[in-house]
Amino acid sequence: MSEATKSVFEYGSRWLRADFHLHTRADKEFSYTEEHDRFVTSYVEQLETAGIGLGVITNHNKFDADEFKALRRRARRAGIGLLPGVELSVNDGANGVHTLIVFSDSWLEDGQDYINQFLGVAFAGKVSAQYEQENGRTNGDLLSTLKTLEGYHRDFFIIFAHVEANSGLWKEISGGRMSELAGHPLIQKYALGFQKVRSHDKKDSV
Numbered sequence: 001m002s003e004a005t006k007s008v009f010e011y012g013s014r015w016l017r018a019d020f021h022l023h024t025r026a027d028k029e030f031s032y033t034e035e036h037d038r039f040v041t042s043y044v045e046q047l048e049t050a051g052i053g054l055g056v057i058t059n060h061n062k063f064d065a066d067e068f069k070a071l072r073r074r075a076r077r078a079g080i081g082l083l084p085g086v087e088l089s090v091n092d093g094a095n096g097v098h099t100l101i102v103f104s105d106s107w108l109e110d111g112q113d114y115i116n117q118f119l120g121v122a123f124a125g126k127v128s129a130q131y132e133q134e135n136g137r138t139n140g141d142l143l144s145t146l147k148t149l150e151g152y153h154r155d156f157f158i159i160f161a162h163v164e165a166n167s168g169l170w171k172e173i174s175g176g177r178m179s180e181l182a183g184h185p186l187i188q189k190y191a192l193g194f195q196k197v198r199s200h201d202k203k204d205s206v
């Protein structure tokens with residue numbers, strides 16, 4: 001543990017501001033116009049400015065291991081924790097469901113990259129240009145995707161992204177399918193949250 005991280009938890013546990021939905025220069029939807037060699041430093045400085053203590057890098061259907069490791073090294077010096085992840089466009093519902101997958105470090109242990117191995121399985125038969133963007137679709141639905149992830153025997157959890165917007169869980173799935181998912185053991189075990197819930201206090205909303 002770095003000295004910066006030690007100081008964050010000097011008195012034990014504490015509340016941290018977290019962002020589980022971060023994109024980077026590796027994502028086609030991300031815009032960066034500053035100097036190339038300043039990206040890692042500038043990115044972490046922005047996290048500091050926003051007061052983020054814990055973040056998850058979740059690019060669209062893509063994981064850049066080298067970029068992640070560089071960002072994590074710099075973030076640790078600032079006392080910020082970063083976790084590996086991906087925003088997966090799962091082939092379910094009317095237009096797909098964007099699902100944030102947060103991986104434990106065991107997916108990258110011993111110099112291996114099981115995250116990209118998983119992505120290769122999820123998009124088998126497709127080339128990266130076909131899916132490394134927000135409109136890509138996995139081959140499997142939500143439940144089969146969770147079964148595939150579980151087969152790696154490494155810790156992970158999911159958060160459903162922008163649930164009320166296009167490609168969000170509540171926008172794309174309803175009725176019997178929603179009831180099936182809500183009661184399924186895999187969803188109950190691995191789904192830990194919903195992002196951008198705007199209608200929690202609106203009558204007759206999801």
